[in-house]
Amino acid sequence: MKFIVAIIRENQLDQVRVALIDAGVSRITVGNVSGHGRQTASEEIYRGQVVVPNLTANIRLEIAVNDDFVDKACNAIINATKANEDGLVGSGKIFILPLEEVIRLRTGERGSSAI
């Protein structure tokens, strides 16, 4: 079992979600986060003052998967975020972590069947 954490652009959530569902991954947690990677954020303007935010808003996806779904999920995210703006810095990252245990609260089930 792996735990996939993906940081993506805000505007690509819809297409990533569609791609993941197509790949058979529908159990997902999504959060609004702010962060700083390698990209320079698109500038914002307030009363004529140009502001380049040093923390930009992104979306964080958290997906717990069984081993045979790791590649499928990652490929789905990679392909979906390539769909536009390829070449621009700041498309995001995927982190894959080992996952020790999963417990389904309702039944107390453990392990890969609880995912």
Add this chain to the structure above:
Amino acid sequence: MNYEPRKTITKSKFYSVFNRHESIFYPYSINFYTFYIALAFYPVNFALQLNYQTTRMKISLRCTLLLCALTLLPASSVLASDAPVLDTGATAWMLTSTAFVLLMVPGLAMFYGGLVRSKNVLGTMMHSFSAMGVMTVLWVVCGYSMAFGPNVLGGWFGWSSDYFMLSGIDETIMAGGIPEYIFSMFQAKFAIITPALIAGAFAERVSFKGYCFFIALWGMLIYNPLCHWVWASDGFLFNLGARGAIDFAGGTVVHISAGVSGLVAALFLGGRKGHTHLQMRPNNLVMTLTGAGLLWVGWFGFNAGSSLSSGLSSAQALTVTQIAAAAGAMAWVIIEGIHRGKATALGFASGILAGLVAITPAAGVVKPGGALILGALATVICYLAIVMKNKLGYDDTLDAFGIHGIGGIVGAIFLVFFIRDSWMTEAATLAGGSWTVWQQLGVQATAVLIAVGYAALGTWIILFVLNKFIKIRSTDEAEMRGLDNHYHGERGYGMINPH
């Protein structure tokens, strides 16, 4: 209903200055545009009104009499001035109403802003706000003149050089005792809110520049002529039938024209990316409800101010406005409760709007009982229209057509069954004997058909031509990123995340 005497007197004074058949700005030979429109509808007109000729004669006779009265009466007075006296009561209420109607525009911005996705909240609110800028400037330069000047181009719209930059009305007091500045500004607010309503139909996918040029052209070519036809004393719909087509505060001019144009624009631009298979939920219904509340309050200025006086007719309009809004809201909650099992807040707000839209044309002529029925009926039909929309799958994003177009048509048509007796009696007298509900229904249907046809065709032409020069629809990139960031360089809800 005080429209008539006021305009008769005020506008009549221009006839002595300008020959109404002689355009100062355009050669006489291009009068055929409106001639054709008039010609096309003449058979309908003729069939409906047996007393047409008599009516027109009576109206012009009344004009003459009032004009005589206006010129003769002051001659005998000590002041020896022919200007009407300022009525401070009416002026005070009209100042208040004018401010109220403006309040509806930020109200609409909040209403629409709350309904879109969070990446488009500022862009959507800016549609309403930019209308306040664009339409006000245009109104001062040419809008007021086009809407309320004497007929030019065979009555397509009006024009008076006196109204250019509002220069000729600096000290004018109108027949109702209110300064003409107030009338002009009051009407300007209607010209602002109408294009702002259209924005709901194509929300979340329009470029800012394209939108601004669209509303500028739409205001000049669609709104001003319609406003002229329905509300100017020499407009052809104002003089249709015994007492004119009934449009007290803008059912045809504002709501039907905005709704239909919105539908045409939504179809022209196509749906949002991912429409129907992606969920697109409102970002902030709290703001939407606040906006709906502001709209309800502002509507008292919209309707009760349209009496252009402070008296019985404003009280009548205010009362039915309150009643229809409440009836509409309750009807929506009940219908949705039966259909979906929940009483939604957005449903309540939608019902308020449906009721208010329906009572807008009718506020001057119906009584409270009629207002209850009109409000509820409008809600029933609007609800069905939106269910239909979802089945048909076109993307009228915030239901500009479903609420304003349909609600406006319901109000303008069904009001005939609830007209107060005194109005019908007077209409019968003017028509020279009898005037039936069915004859008035014919007049109303004619006015609605003309408004629908003109708005639909005109909007399509404007969009088609403008789209050759400016891409009205936003780029895919802008739509994905959101209008806020792409066109305005800002975030609506920046403070929600750490930054």
